[in-house]
Amino acid sequence: MSTSEGPLGTKSEGLLSRLAPLSTEGARGEVFEASFDTLEVGFSAGAVKSALARESSGIGLRAVAEGRMGFVGSRDLSAEGLAHLEKQLVNSLEVGDPAEMTFPSTQAPDPAAADLGLSSPITAALTIPDLVETGEAALAQLKERFPDVTFDATVRRSVGRSRLQNTSGLDTGEAYTVFSFSVEANQTQDEDVLLDYAYVVGTSPEAAAPQRVVDELVQRLTWSQTVVEWTPGKLPVLFSPEGSSLIWSPLLQALSGKTVMLGTSPLRERSGEQILGAQITLTDDGLRPGALGSGAYDEEGIPRATRSLIKAGVLKGFVHSLETALATGSEPTGNGERGGATARPEPGFANLILSGGDQSFEELLASIDYGILVHSVIGEGQGNTLPGTFSNPLDLAFLIEGGVVKGRIKDGSIAGDIYQLLGPDTTARLSREVVPVGGSSFLPWLLIDDLNVVGRE
Amino acid sequence: MDFRQRIEQALSKSRARFTEIRLEVTRGSRVIxxxxxxxxxxxxLDRGGFVRCLAKGGGWGAxxxxxxxxxxxxxxxxxxCAxxxxxxRVELAEVEPVVIEQLASMKEDFRNVALRDKVAVLKELNEVMLATEETVSSTRSIYADRVQTVYYGNSQGTWIVEERPLIDLYCMAEAVRGDDVQTAGEAMTFSNTGFEAIRGQQARARIAARRAREQLDATPVKGGVYPVILNPSLAGVFVHExxxxxxxxxxxxxxxxxxxxxxxGRRFGREILSIADSGLEGPELPGTHAYDDEGVPMSRTQLVKDGILVGRLHSRETAARLGEDPTGNARAQDYNHPPLVRMRNTFIEAGETSFEDMISDVELGVYALKSxxxxxxxxxxxxxxxxxxxxxxxKVAEPVRDVILAGNLFETLENVTAVGNDFSWDNAGRCGKNGQRMPVGMGSPHIRIENVVVGGAS
Structure with a gap:
């Protein structure tokens, strides 16, 4: 059942030369074909519940003809479906905006791309009973530790392949594997509903390390068993790597060539300036071995690279797709990403690495006399987050007293402005440990000294 | 071979205890x-299938x-897989097999509207926003339509074809003054409605532009605990969430x-509070269908009656497990997903209080509108x-912004102290659960809730 061997993307073979709109003078285009093959096992209330096999394929076709841009997507790769695609392309080109875009010819990839280890034969060979075994081993540990908690889980392995061809002669492709494991814990006691979730993903079971899900949940569920009273105010707040995405997300939005192109990025004219504290260094690494966002080329055919976005607090650059680079007079950065076979390319991050600080998590925790540890908030990303202000109820959060986690707190919310909290004079501290979050982000713990935490009287 | 023959042939060859097949063809367009x-x-163009089986003594494979x-x-x-x-062993609640083919009926069938005409209509709405307010410097306007044709058959003899037309229209204006950027959007979702729904929406585009500008003048709300009045649109989201x-x-x-x-039988609120979820409301509401994605007829399900919990939403499996009747709430986003228990059109039933009476004794509170x-x-x-x-x-006083309401469900429902007499289906949208985004309807009159935590930056 594995598709990790054999040719990449055969349905789009020769497609570009067959399309009538692309035979006109000066016309150019690209076709992206992607497919994946997934096995997935679901556990409900601690027991295996379902198994699912998923097979998906699709193509995205982009063209410039007679000076206009067109894009179409299809998951119908039958002969009939591909014939229909040409008609759709004609319609799209007819109304498209004027466009100057050209598609890249083959450029030599970075030498570091030679062996990124993105495809694991071990992952490709995993069967449903293998996935069941992984899930059962983890759930057995959790159930033994917390008999009153209900655990749901999903174990998944995917084999994916993609191919990109364009009229400039580029023809490149990639095969990759993904293994993931997630557990949702639910502890209901009358009116108190505790929900927690942990997720690991990597190219293989070894890379994803499912035991991390168990260890993380055991830690947080242990902290959660006591609900404690607490006093709101301006408090030190320690964000877990997962929880810190609330703080980093607006910054990432502002570093996207898309918001720069639209003129909405608050950072669009601040290149070279000290925008954040000197302890903050953010790198986008498209060549990190074994990381899910790595590859020789981005999804528009530009070689991936390791790029500094923020160095010691100084703004160094943005991430661009072909479109946003052209519109903003920048060079493409190898960050053209597609959210699926039929989606248009947009600027995206390959692997984000937020370099760690010099203190361990334990040291950061020990430094807090009275504060809050935030693992998740409710409603992250709601409203207009781009300016950097946020205001969110706490979901899973804990009281820290005398450098020790005392228990779970309820009915709190936090609010602030990330550009003030992380600005050049910030006293925020990052942990030395940098934790993989979602397979392509590598984030430390983040301690902010003085955050407004509102409670309920 | 047509879809029915293909599905029936495949079902007849299945050795499973139960088999269901959903094939889908979805054609859509999108302008931004x-x-x-x-x-x-x-x-x-999207085309795909979903098959689900129950093993002899066991559970689901798909x-x-x-x-x-x-x-x-x-x-x-x-x-x-199973x-x-x-x-x-998974059991399914009994359901009468049904054979029905339900094609879309649209006044102005958007499948016959050229892409260039869709672009022209959206362009006009977009320009209305840019022209209405000087401070509106950018917009985001989206038109998306699709007809999802679902062919469903199961090994118990049910055969359903349903065409599900859906249009989304979104007009978002972005107003800028100095460093301050404020956005306001008007979102509309129409089910079983043709392109006529999109014509004549200039007023909504104008509202989005005006509101974005008004938000520039609004001051951030002071965080605290307040009595809050929710307008029907926001109250609908509240009851859903x-x-x-x-x-x-x-x-x-x-x-x-x-x-x-x-x-x-548990008390969830005062006697004035009644809540239901229904798949039988107007056809333009996105949660309305004759059958769910397991071939169960949709129903109107009373959830809370006079403050007391009286019902819940089921798939065939959850109904069998809890010994209750299936309600027709198993819904799947598309062929990539198994059906889950999902809401349809969820609402707070109309009460008796006028808006004037609801607000008259609030000394200091927040009037929150739209989600x-x-x-x-x-x-x-x-x-x-x-x-x-x-x-x-x-009285309604100065505009405030960044209003985020938070609370615990159980306490908050008990704190609903007034339910208005002005019910409206003012909200339709998407609800996300386990990676599936389903079109749902939400409705309510104005409601008043005491002691709500309002988050604010100050």
Missing amino acids: YRGQRLEAAQET ATFNDLDLLEQKVGQALA EAISAE AFGHLSESDFVFENEEAQKAMRM RGGQTCLGNFSFSSAYAYMIRDG
Whole structure:
């Protein structure tokens, strides 16, 4: 059942030369074909519940003809479906905006791309009973530790392949594997509903390390068993790597060539300036071995690279797709990403690495006399987050007293402005440990000294 | 061979205890403007299938795929999946088999409207926003339509064809003054409605532009605990987020503690509060269908009656497990997904209080209108209002912004102290759960809630 061997993307073979709109003078285009093959096992209330096999394929076709841009997507790769695609392309080109875009010819990839280890034969060979075994081993540990908690889980392995061809002669492709494991814990006691979730993903079971899900949940569920009273105010707040995405997300939005192109990025004219504290260094690494966002080329055919976005607090650059680079007079950065076979390319991050600080998590925790540890908030990303202000109820959060986690707190919310909290004079501290979050982000713990935490009287 | 023959042939060859097959063909189009720029104008074609089987003594196996020629092979694969795990035996509530084919009826069928005409109509709405207010410097306008044709058959003799037309229209204006950027959007979702729904929406575009500008003048709300009045649109989101998700039985059916919390007969609010979820409301509401994605007839399900919990939402599996009647709430986003217990059109029933009476004795409070998003973590919820005003001495006063309401479901429902007489289906949108985004309807009159935590930056 594995598709990790054999040719990449055969349905789009020769497609570009067959399309009538692309035979006109000066016309150019690209076709992206992607497919994946997934096995997935679901556990409900601690027991295996379902198994699912998923097979998906699709193509995205982009063209410039007679000076206009067109894009179409299809998951119908039958002969009939591909014939229909040409008609759709004609319609799209007819109304498209004027466009100057050209598609890249083959450029030599970075030498570091030679062996990124993105495809694991071990992952490709995993069967449903293998996935069941992984899930059962983890759930057995959790159930033994917390008999009153209900655990749901999903174990998944995917084999994916993609191919990109364009009229400039580029023809490149990639095969990759993904293994993931997630557990949702639910502890209901009358009116108190505790929900927690942990997720690991990597190219293989070894890379994803499912035991991390168990260890993380055991830690947080242990902290959660006591609900404690607490006093709101301006408090030190320690964000877990997962929880810190609330703080980093607006910054990432502002570093996207898309918001720069639209003129909405608050950072669009601040290149070279000290925008954040000197302890903050953010790198986008498209060549990190074994990381899910790595590859020789981005999804528009530009070689991936390791790029500094923020160095010691100084703004160094943005991430661009072909479109946003052209519109903003920048060079493409190898960050053209597609959210699926039929989606248009947009600027995206390959692997984000937020370099760690010099203190361990334990040291950061020990430094807090009275504060809050935030693992998740409710409603992250709601409203207009781009300016950097946020205001969110706490979901899973804990009281820290005398450098020790005392228990779970309820009915709190936090609010602030990330550009003030992380600005050049910030006293925020990052942990030395940098934790993989979602397979392509590598984030430390983040301690902010003085955050407004509102409670309920 | 047509879809019915293909499905019936595949079903007849299945060795599973129960087999269901869903094949789908979805054609759609999408136009996006960002400011003056046409960001997208495209048509998409999607085609795929979903097969689900129950093994003799066990649970679910499923397969999803794009190549419909592989259907029979996929039935075999779904059964192999089911047999590869040793799951507890799943039972399904009994349902009468049904045969029905329901084609879309649209006044102005958008499948026959050229892409260039869709671009022209959206362009006009987009320009209305840019022209209405000087401070509106950018926009995001989206038109998306699709007809999802679903062919469903199961091994118990049910055969359903349904065409599901859906249009989304979104007009978002972005107003800028110095460093301050404020956005306001008007979102509309129409089910079973043709292109005529999109014509004549200039007024909504103008509202979005005006509101974005007004938000520049609004001051951030001072965080605290207030009595809050929600307008029908926001109250609809509130009941969906805060209560609706807990009444989805997949949350409780394998969790005894959760069943205790959601036990029938439990008091959830005052006598003025009644809540229902229905698939039988107007056809333009996105949760309305004749049958759900397991071939169960949709119904109107009373959830709370006079403050007392009286019902919950079911799939065939959760109904059988809890010994209750199936309600027709198993819904799947598309062929990539198994059906889950989902809401349809969820609403607070009209009460008797006029808006004037509701507000008259509020000394200091917040009047919050329209939703900008909401999330629930079961017991706790959060939703943000698109715009809001302070209430001072019984009157709507100055505009405030960044209003985020949070609370615990159980306490908050008890704190609903007034339910208005002005019901409206003012909100339709998408609800996300386990990676599936379903079109849902939400309705309510104005409601008043005491002691709500309002988050604010100050």
